[in-house]
Structures are given as C-alpha cells and as structure tokens.
Amino acid sequence: MQTSLQDTLLAAIRTIPDYPKPGIRFRDITTLLGDARAFRRAVDELVHPYAGSKIDKIAGIEARGFILGGAIAHQLSSGFVPIRKKGKLPHETVRVAYSLEYGIDEMEMHKDAVAAGHKVILVDDLIATGGTAEGAVRLLRQMGAEIVAACFVIDLPDLGGRARLEALDVPVRTLVSFAGD
Numbered sequence: 001m002q003t004s005l006q007d008t009l010l011a012a013i014r015t016i017p018d019y020p021k022p023g024i025r026f027r028d029i030t031t032l033l034g035d036a037r038a039f040r041r042a043v044d045e046l047v048h049p050y051a052g053s054k055i056d057k058i059a060g061i062e063a064r065g066f067i068l069g070g071a072i073a074h075q076l077s078s079g080f081v082p083i084r085k086k087g088k089l090p091h092e093t094v095r096v097a098y099s100l101e102y103g104i105d106e107m108e109m110h111k112d113a114v115a116a117g118h119k120v121i122l123v124d125d126l127i128a129t130g131g132t133a134e135g136a137v138r139l140l141r142q143m144g145a146e147i148v149a150a151c152f153v154i155d156l157p158d159l160g161g162r163a164r165l166e167a168l169d170v171p172v173r174t175l176v177s178f179a180g181d
C-alpha cells in the first residue's frame, strides 16, 4: 500500500520537547531532510501548483529555508535569494525587525536581490506566529516583488501565522500541521 504524503512527512519529522527553551516543542526537519524519499516528496509537493509557471526567485529564510528553497528553486528553474539574520550579507542590504515565537531579531536581504515586478515564492520549514514570514514579506515588497505564495512544510495553525499572512494577501501553502504550539 502506498504511504500517504502526510504519513511519510509526519513520520520523518522529529519532535524535541523543551527546545530551545522549556515549553517549546521543536519540530526538527533534519530527520526529514536526511530521508531521501521524504525530502523529495516534500519538495515535489510544495512546488506542484507552480510547475510550469514563471517564478523569478525563490526567497529562503535562514537557515532551513535555504535547504528547501534551494531544492525548490532548482525544480522551478528559478533564482534563489537568501534572507539572513543581520550582519551576514556582504553587499548593501534592506533590513527589517521581526518577532519570533521565542524572541525578537532583525533580518536582511541584498538590495539588488529582487527587482520590481519579480514573481517570488517565499520558503521556510515552518510557520508558527508568522512574525518571521511577515518580516520577509515586508522586505520583498519593499523592493517591489510580487509574492506569489509562501510555502512551508509545517503549519502550527493555533499560533495564527497562516491567517496573518493571508491577511496580507499572501497565499499560503503548507503540507502538515501540528495542533498546539
């Protein structure tokens, strides 16, 4: 019997209780990335609706969004844009402050990484409160990009991130969800 996509992905994601601080259940995708079949199925499924469309850039959020985003960019024949924590990019940047499920930080993108009118898909491993993804949306829109979608392997719907992005008119695609936080 063919295992469903959901079962394959859920079985490949490892949950670490109380990491990085007490009360957080960390959804670890390194086990999914290490499983050839699960990794391929996740990437194939995330790109499926966009196959054949012209997507100029995939924007990946540091660090797990780089791994998924690189594979997605390859599949869609798109360029890749890294969105990084502040101070890591060598050229001129645009910067935005954002809130995390566990803290506050700033992220940056190179000023010339996307051009006005570029069609962009945003990628990260997981959406929780949506603060990180919203920061990335603001950066990309500041440069005039058109955000076609934001894609995540994991949704934590109780934390409201999907609704927060949809309120910004960003279509959201996720593959599995976990109740609670």
Ligand code: AMP
Binding pocket: 024, 025, 026, 027, 028, 061, 062, 064, 099, 100, 101, 102, 124, 125, 126, 127, 128, 129, 130, 131, 132, 133, 161, 181
């Ligand atoms: P948020 O900004 O609240 O949507 O948080 C999303 C970002 O934090 C993503 O880059 C995730 O990788 C990371 N993150 C937040 N919560 C978790 C969690 N429970 N397990 C794994 N990663 C998480």
